[in-house]
Amino acid sequence: MEDKIGVFICTGYGIADALDVDALCKVATDEFNVPFCKTVESCEGPGLKSINEDIASEGLNKVVIAGISPRRYPDHAFPEQVMVEPVGLREQVVWCLPAAEEDTQMVAEDYLRMYLTRVKKRQPLEPFQPEETIDKSLLVVGGGIAGLTAAVEAAKAGYEVKLVEKTAVLGGWLAKQHKSIPTRPPYRDLEDTGIDELIAEVDANPKIKVYTSATTGEILGAPGLFDVTLKSAGNGKPEGEVVDQFRIGAIVQATGWRPADPREDLPYGKLDNVIRNVELEEMVKSQGRITRPSDGKEAKSVAFIQCGGCTNKEHHSYCSSICCLTSLKQALYVREQDENSKAYIFYEFMRTPGKYENFYRRAQEDDGIFLTRGDVTEVKPNDNGGLSVTARDTMLGEEIQVNVDLVVLAAGMIPNAADGEAIRALEDAKVTMVEGDSEAKKKDAAETLERLKQHDGTQILNLGYRQGPDLPSLEYGFPDSHFICFPYESRRTGIYPTGAARQPTDGMGSRADATGAALKAIQCVEMTARGEAVHPRAGDKSYPDFFMQRCTKCKRCTEECPFGVLNEDKEGTPLLRATRCRRCGVCMGACPERIVSFKDYSVDIVGSMIKAVNVPDEFEEKPRILVIACENDAFPALDLLGQHRLQSSPWIRTVPVRCLGSVNFVWITEAMSAGYDGVILIGCKYGDDYQCHFVKGSELASVREKNVREKLEQMAMDTERVELHQLQIDEYHKLPGIFEKFAELIDEIGMNPFKGM
Template sequence: MAKKVGVYICKGCGIGEALDVDALAKVASKEYKVPVVKTCDVLCAPEGIELIKQDLAGEGVNLVVIAGCSARVNYDHFDFGPEILVERVNLREQVIWTQPPDDEDTQMMAEDYLRMTLAKTKNLELPEPFIGENLSKSILVVGGGLAGMTAALEAAAAGHQVVLVEKENALGGWLNRVYKIAPLAAPFTELQDPDVQARVQAINDNPRIKVYTGATIASTAGAPGMFDVTINTSGGAVTERVGAIILATGAKPYDPEKLGHLGYGQFADVVTQAQLEDLVKTAGRVVRPSSQEEAAKVAFIQCAGSRDPEHLSYCSAACCVESIKQALYVKEQNPEAAVYVFYKDIRSSGQYEHFYKQAQMRGVVFVKADVESIEEGEGGKLAISAQDLMMGAPTLLDEVDVVVLANGMVPSTLVDENLPPEEQTRILNLQYRQGPELPTLKYGFPDSHFICFPYETRRTGIYAAGSVRRPMDMLQAVEDATGAALKAIQCVEMTARGMAVHPRSGDLSFPEFMMTRCTQCKRCTEECPFGAINEDEKANPLPNPTRCRRCGTCMGACPERIISFKNYSVPMIGNMVKAIEVPEEDEEKPRVLIFACENDAIPALDMAGINRLNYSKWVRIIPVRCLGSLNLVWVNDAMSKGIDGVLLLGCKHGDDYQCHFMKGSELAGIRLSKVSETLDRLGLESERVQMEEVSIMDYDKIPGIIEKFIEKIEEFGPNPMKGF
């Protein structure tokens, strides 16, 4: 269907007073021959929306260009259905709210942004959603502990079929080992029964949940909506097709054999939290392992290995609550018993503050201290030497019956580096070119964007929940499992409609490959953060559209530029660059192009506008889906055009990354080094192209970042290619 463009320029929010709207309209009608160009006092008002709708029906407009506010606001007002393309020109936040009104350079900036958008529309096409064959909306839950059972029940309650796989012969996981659990409901002060059988019965009685116990995953192939999972059971292998997967395989205690400095392995009465649970569950009370006598004096040592660079650098989150719970075991058995908790910091988050106070009221003594040694004292009992951090003095606690180490947790996905690859932990056995398991952080927890997108791993449609995702207590695990179930449901529902999930939720586009020009360089398969591209038997890229998150990293990686989206491509952005009007050198009006990530940098730029922070009139901003989609030809286009400098604004990356597409900013940095080499060969200063990392909260730093870069460009002088 032929495109018919309609340009609608809003005068509201001060745009009409700050800009010559008629001159803007002429850019569209005269320069770009747009057939329908109209202005409106308030375009988002009912009369403005009606104006557009009349042209959609009467004029046959099917590509609407809104020149007004940021695309991040009023998007619901300008949604005219899946058959109408809508592009936005940000005249408010990025022009009139950051530049002086009724100014020549402000007008030039606004006109350039309109030109850039109209140039983009030349290649813009309506996305066609990818709908896979034989799609499933069932959800696979791997792990039958508290988190796994919760996720299964929540997904089933929402009307979805669930397949639950547990490697042990019975459901329950850690709940099967514990004597009591910390409270999961108000008033959050009393111990609760694990109630395992009731939870298991609820699973077994639910007709939407199919359970495999004593089973493991032999193979996971396919993509969201069409995962084919082979399950090894005692009766043989079975295959289930599911739409999304929740990994809820939990955590395991940190190896206590590594805690010899705290007496473990030297003294029988030094035990771990897990071993104390076993003792209490077996004996029905807290006893000394060495003599089975009732314990009258018990000490708990927090952060036994946790928050320690030699063992676990992170906080294991649940240990404090578990120690409080076990301290109350002792107090319930004998209110006169002496119970001490040696801690670095007590972390009883949320409602568990009530639980912590309850322990204090029952006489549990909390000592902020560094434990220095544990020795054997008189009568075979234990003596703890510590430095009391509150009193600033050494302290000695002797005649202790039992010492309990809160030895932290490690995820079930943790790989043992001492084992050969064939003996490493395998849970999902993914049939992905990028590896058989989920990518993990340096601590072994499945990698995800933990700030903005919890639960979501780097494998689209596979969600981590509970303590396999990060250390957490049981209350958090229940909430986590519920969240993961909702994400899995979102995934299967949106996949069925051909839509992307996080973070470009609802995007109907997907990458298309012009295979005739493919050189099989493997850049796209290696750089895709989400494993969305495998390889066929001839080493050609084999895209899996429903795995794709539409970041465009593959597009930026491809040296042959054979990858594109119908609404985002190398030519589209190239046209935007070429549409910028670059004044002659003698006009002394430099031009700096900013490629800004839509996830953090564009919101930060908008926030700068909202707060009326002024920045340079020389900049022109092009939003990109991710800096990982940056194709180096855009920089070449900019330099050839006579642009004086190019600034890349992307998300933070590294161990504490914020990049919404995980590796986009990192990959852009790597590509930037190649740009520098190219510019050096051309005789241009490599510093004309730079990258800065920003978060949305850095909006107040935006003017300074831009001004510092402009100053550098002014030192270099005009681009010598200007005017060619």
């Protein structure tokens, strides 16, 4: 379709007072030969309505509105098929630069040039539709409380579910419990676990197909198109035999948890009467009584040691959330057994958040339950065939000792989630050990094998992903990626970890968690079917296109994609799995051959925008600084700068990018060639507390920045001309300082020597 470009320039909001609007119009009509350019009083409300009328009557399909920030418009403010580029003249020019000055006018004109360039280069979006139909059924891995809940809730919403459980029975840990901690007001009494009812509900639901004694032998493909091979986990059938093969759309990983080993200075495994909370639970469930394993005598007194004990702080680097509640519950078991039995709980902090405080009070009220903060220093056998437990720093102000029949250690929860990246590294190292061409490489590989040995054979999902067979994990092996605002986010699109597999949680928390995870899986298949991206660019209909003829198989894209979108064939050719894609453009930034493009976002589009700026020659002493700003945080911060009427710099020209990880360094070298005096990259915080919505985009940019500096050196330019800043969205007040300092730097080191060449 032929482009019909229209430009609307707002005169309201003080724009006409600060800028020469006619000159702006001339940029459009004379420089860019735009046939339609109109000034409007306002570009909201009635003003917007009239713009839309003009778009319709003129048949415009590409529009630039120079007025208020794009962040003020909902997508549906314009007809869907029209490509609109709002330019925030108000926020980023008029509100933060002196009015009616030549330099300010130059900024506005440059922005008009940049966005006219951009809109000209844009192509209409066609949502990604694979040849095969998107499958909307779900796979739930794990048949514990979380998995069962996810399956039931998804089925109730009308979705087909396949549920896989590796053991022979459903129910997981909860099925091994005698009673459950309270789940409803007044949160005082022990409850039946309710797991049998839930299993019955799963069994009775025709939309749920259950596979027990099975594991996911292989999961190939991508959201909407996952091909799953289930393999036998033994239990009667030959292990590894293919049980079934089918296609599903999204995955809920509810693989649960395993108990941690207790801390080493307590004699677990050395003394029979020292057991873990999980073992006590199974004992009560199976035999209905609490006895001493050593002689089968009824346990009249039991000591519970929280945090597996707490003198060794490193032991519990995270808190397992439910051990306090579990011990309170088990203390009540002890008390149910005999009216004169005694239960002691030694804790560091009693953690019964929210309304669980009622349960704590309930346990305290019991005459035979004794609680104190205290560090257990010793557990040793006593003369009566029992154990004596010594604790210091107690609330009694002294070291105390109790004699008990049984000691129960509150062992923590470890998520059953394998670290896909570690496994991948391990597998690579194994290959290197065999095929490595140098001793140094083999030595590195051996070190890797040693360092990661605990990951060997821990595969759970067995994903057919180039970056590893499971989700990548963060600290402590939790596989989520944005646990504050967007708790279900993981780094594998369409795979949602939930329940204790994601982080330690109680049964009630697991149920809510699994219900939410089911929604996310459903949402993923629906959005994928519509050809839309999922969070955080939810609804984005663009997707990357690879111009394969020029691919050099350098593997950068496959390695750097935060979401493991790209597989590769034996030669290393990237194989796009588009429905895994989050549209951040990191691949585009990574590619040295610049073969990755989106229809509305490409190396060419952004590069052309950068080059559309009029760079004055060095004698005018008007430096030009390119600011490449992450559109999630830095670009809104620039808006806020204007909103707060702080002074920006007339030398900067900003291009927003989807993520700093999508910055292709050719833009920087091109900018330098075009005469810019420097480049400032502004992205999100990275590191442990990263804020990047694409997890590691800004971190990748920081790595690439080093390469850019090398490139600058090759060009015989000062490496200081490129700076990278981490900026939080609310740190807009830091921007003027950054710009000012950079301008001073340029002043010091001089203008770009390539200017005008």
